[in-house]
Amino acid sequence: MPASGSRSTMRLTPFWAVMVAVLCASVSTAPGQEDPPPIARYDELAIYIVSPLHFGALAKNDGYVEIGPNDDLITDSNFLIYEATYSSAIIDVHGLENTAVSISIAGSISGGMVISNFHTSLGDPPIGSAEGAVLDAAGELRFNLGARLAIDKETASAGGNSIPYTISVIYE
Amino acid sequence: MKRATCFALSIVFALMAGNASAVDLASTATVTIVEGITITETAALNFGTLVLNNGDVVVATNGNVTDASSLTSDGTSQQPATFDVDSISGVDLDVNITPDAAANGLTLGTMTFDFEGDSANPVTSGGAGDVLTVGGTLTVDRTQASVGASQTMGFTVSVTFN
Numbered sequence: 001m002p003a004s005g006s007r008s009t010m011r012l013t014p015f016w017a018v019m020v021a022v023l024c025a026s027v028s029t030a031p032g033q034e035d036p037p038p039i040a041r042y043d044e045l046a047i048y049i050v051s052p053l054h055f056g057a058l059a060k061n062d063g064y065v066e067i068g069p070n071d072d073l074i075t076d077s078n079f080l081i082y083e084a085t086y087s088s089a090i091i092d093v094h095g096l097e098n099t100a101v102s103i104s105i106a107g108s109i110s111g112g113m114v115i116s117n118f119h120t121s122l123g124d125p126p127i128g129s130a131e132g133a134v135l136d137a138a139g140e141l142r143f144n145l146g147a148r149l150a151i152d153k154e155t156a157s158a159g160g161n162s163i164p165y166t167i168s169v170i171y172e
Numbered sequence: 173m174k175r176a177t178c179f180a181l182s183i184v185f186a187l188m189a190g191n192a193s194a195v196d197l198a199s200t201a202t203v204t205i206v207e208g209i210t211i212t213e214t215a216a217l218n219f220g221t222l223v224l225n226n227g228d229v230v231v232a233t234n235g236n237v238t239d240a241s242s243l244t245s246d247g248t249s250q251q252p253a254t255f256d257v258d259s260i261s262g263v264d265l266d267v268n269i270t271p272d273a274a275a276n277g278l279t280l281g282t283m284t285f286d287f288e289g290d291s292a293n294p295v296t297s298g299g300a301g302d303v304l305t306v307g308g309t310l311t312v313d314r315t316q317a318s319v320g321a322s323q324t325m326g327f328t329v330s331v332t333f334n
Contacts, residue, residue: 047195060208168196
C-alpha cells in the first residue's frame, strides 16, 4: 500500500542521514589528517608498535627464553642467552576515549622457532577492562609486551630472524 | 517488504560498525641466532679396577692417579674423561661439572677440568674442536660397595656462555 510505503521511506531517510554523518565524522578524524584537532581524538581503533619485541642473541640450541613485559628475564633455563640485549615491546592502542577494550595476542611457529606465552604489563592476555584495558581520556592505552621464544636447533637458522605474532584489539 | 529491507540494511550497517571497532596488527619479534655449544664425549672417566676397601682414588685431568689407600688392582684403564666442545671462537664459556649422588658405596667427589689449558672459569672457546678433560675423586665405602665389573657413577658436564 502506498501509504505504508511512504511511512517506511520517511523512517529510512533519517537513518541514512545518520550513517552518512557517522562516516563523515570517521573520515574527518582519520590518522594522517593535515589539521588534527587540538585534542587528539581517535574514533577507530588503531595499534602502533612503539618499540619492537626483541629476544637478543640466543644460541642455536633446543630450549626457550621467556621475557617479561618490563625488559625482565623470566627464564633461560636452557642457557640460550648469548647476548642479553633482549627488550620488551611497547604497544600503543588508540580509539574512543574512556572506552574499554579487549586485547588478545596470537603467536606463531616460524623457522624452527615458536613464540607464545605472552605477558603484558596489564596481565597475561586475553585481557579486558577488568585488567585495566581501558582507553584513557585522550583515547590512548599503552602497554608493554613480553613473550616466550622456543628454539628447535635442528630447524632454526643462524642469523637475524623475525617471528610473527598478531595483536587483536576490540571494543568491549 | 520495505520494512524488511530497512531491517536488513540496519543489520548490514551494524555489521559494518562492528568491523570498525576491532583491529588486528601483525607484528614480528626479532632474535639473532648464533651457533650454540655442542659437547661430545670422546673418552669416559675410568678409575680402573679397585679392591673392595675404604679409600679414595683421584684421577687428575693430566692422567696422573693418586691412590693413597692402595686400592688400585689394575690401573691400565685409568684415565680422565675427554669431550670435544664446539662453540664460537673467542667467546667466554663457563664449565661446571656436577656429580650424581652417591650410590652403592661409591661416591664421586671433587671434579676437576682442563679446557685447553684453563682450569678455572671463564674459559675461552677456540671455536670448533676444543678439548675438555675431566678428572675426579672416587671414594669407596667397603661396607656398602659390592664386587663387580663396570660399575657406573654419573656426572653432568655443563658448558654455557659466560
